[in-house]
Amino acid sequence: MIATIRKRSQITLPSEIVTKLGLSEGDQLDVMEKDGTIMLFPMAVYPTKYIDDLKKEVSDIKAKIACGEQPVFDTVDALFESLEK
Structure with missing residues (x-):
């Protein structure tokens, strides 16, 4: 799957991935770079x-x-x- 970087470094995640992971608007992702690979990890944030x-x-x-x-x-x-x- 291909995602395009837009203004302000924004990307849209493919809906198949969003659905498969049960993500929704407002969910947070941890973004990391390792050896030239961008990795996104869903995060749970607790009070x-x-x-x-x-x-x-x-x-x-x-x-x-x-x-x-x-x-x-x-x-x-x-x-x-x-x-x-």
């Missing part, structure tokens, strides 16, 4: 508060694991077995 809350939750779980309050499972199957009890 800072969401990331901070997630970090706190992970920190709390790590603390519970360290003091033995949070069970640790070697496999997903072991987790499900525990949940079924």
Whole structure:
């Protein structure tokens, strides 16, 4: 597929790619260049508060694991077995 660079360095992505990746207006792409190749990567951008809350939750779980309050499972199957009890 061919895309043409327009004024202000804009390009239009082929609709087949947009549809296949489930992209829509307003979605953000990370643009990188490597060895003369331009790469576009769809990005998910989350609010800072969401990331901070997630970090706190992970920190709390790590603390519970360290003091033995949070069970640790070697496999997903072991987790499900525990949940079924």
